[in-house]
Amino acid sequence: MKRTIIILLIAACVAITLYINQTTKLLPPEVKAKIEQTLLSDPLFPARPVWWSDDKILALGVVPEKLNGDAAAQKACELLMNQSLPVSGLVIEIYDVIKIQKADDWSLLGSAACK
Numbered sequence: 001m002k003r004t005i006i007i008l009l010i011a012a013c014v015a016i017t018l019y020i021n022q023t024t025k026l027l028p029p030e031v032k033a034k035i036e037q038t039l040l041s042d043p044l045f046p047a048r049p050v051w052w053s054d055d056k057i058l059a060l061g062v063v064p065e066k067l068n069g070d071a072a073a074q075k076a077c078e079l080l081m082n083q084s085l086p087v088s089g090l091v092i093e094i095y096d097v098i099k100i101q102k103a104d105d106w107s108l109l110g111s112a113a114c115k
Contacts, residue, residue: 027055031086038083039076047097058090061097062109069094069110077114087114 027035032052039045039060047061062072073092080087091113099105 027086034083035080035085035087038079038085042075042079044072044075056089056091057093059093059095061095061100063098064096064109067109069108070112071110073110073112077112080114090114 032055035058036048040048044067045060045062051059053059058076060072060076062069072094076092076094077087077090080090091111093111094109096105096107096109099107
């Protein structure tokens with residue numbers, strides 16, 4: 001009996017995971033490219049995005065010279081919203097690109113959720 005319940009629970013977890021993965025809307029590649037190009041046009045964001053995570057989180061590398069990470073993330077959101085890009089719900093995370101390059105140190109400087 002216990003074995004049957006465990007098997008049913010595992011099957012339910014797999015079904016829920018598959019449903020979530022199929023209903024998640026991802027950003028089209030051309031929208032992601034436009035977002036990256038918009039950010040690269042600003043001198044505050046000198047490098048390509050560090051990574052995308054499920055099209056919900058965009059990590060950006062900056063050179064932290066007396067820079068508030070949260071303010072930089074908010075500026076990135078504003079830049080994208082000014083271009084009428086679909087960024088509602090996107091979380092921007094700011095990382096020190098120099099530390100990543102030199103020591104693979106992923107120090108989060110700040111973040112903001114675009115609304």
